[in-house]
Amino acid sequence: MTENVFYQAPSVTRTARERLNGHRAIVIWFTGLSGAGKTTLANALEAELHRQGRRTLVLDGDNVRQGLCSDLGFSAKDRHENLRRVGEMARMTMEAGVITLAAFISPFEEDRARVRDIVGPENLFEIYVRCPLAVCETRDVKGLYRKARQGEISHFTGVSAPYEEPTSAHLVLDTSVLSASECVGRMLESLQSRLALPGG
Template sequence: MSKVSMNVHWQQTQVSRQEREKQNAHRSCIIWLTGLSGAGKSTLAQALDQYLFQHGMRSFVLDGDNVRHGLCGDLGFSNQDRVENIRRVGEVAKLFLDAGVVVIAAFISPFKQDRARVRALVAEKDFVEVYCQCPLEVCEQRDVKGLYKKARSGFIAEFTGLTSPYEAPESPEIVVNTGEHAIEECVNEIIDYLTRVGYVKDHKAN
């Protein structure tokens, strides 16, 4: 797969990110939710998106399953394909950032290097890593999609947490205990952080 497109030039936009943020009355950022399958990333992402929408902010969720229906539909789940999956999502998230949107990315993203590569695409503080901390046994008990059962039965190879590694963040901006805490509490923790660093004004979910 070619990593460099030839004979292309970056087209500068006439409306800047700063102008979009001013119109939106809030800053844009990438909120990157990482954790095991079943840790509650997608549920948390949707709840956070709903909160931001209800409070007049422009936000959008990039979900791991959803992007594999189109943007990353040609990728499997080998380590190499996982790396490419996150690379593509990182580039899309950066475009949303420039559009003045709070983009919420919910991906297992098991490798530290891949998450660091996305972080490096944007300016400091534009990337907010949220570790959805949930014990493997709890994720497996939930098994919302039946994936752990399939992996245990040998129907899914290279399954994160079982036969493929998950490298937990060492110093994420936020750690939410999705194994024990309610989704509303986790949303409040994220909003509290975003308030402290100046992204949002209102800081309590309903």
């Protein structure tokens, strides 16, 4: 019930925070299979943005599930709720003037569209971290694909659950052929105009 809940306008606006920071705040959303390199690229991009003096925050799927979403499982309903919460958190950190980098498998277009609606299409930069399933399985550092193949994990994306490839991502990075540094270079080039303040 929300009839007795009222929006409280901030005394310091997002625009004022962006002006103080010297850059725009946006949400950079990394989607792709487990093992594709989402978190690796998010962390690498954050390190470079931090080096440039920009305010950043990485939201990672595993980390979020140990705190904010520790009460959720992996049913379809819980997965939808997990990404809804992440979308709301990303919106709040963006409103705080922070460049928010979110690394989540987010296999369904429905959930990615919902996040887009939450943060605003103009504020979301979607990166599809593409990598063939066979390559992702060879990188199986967490042993999740092995467990999924052995039936120890059900509804595992790419094995027993589908992944819907984005059709309108702002940037597609194939990590089976591109190095991390090459990916960072392409991301920085693509994001340059989006992070610039109006008239900057």
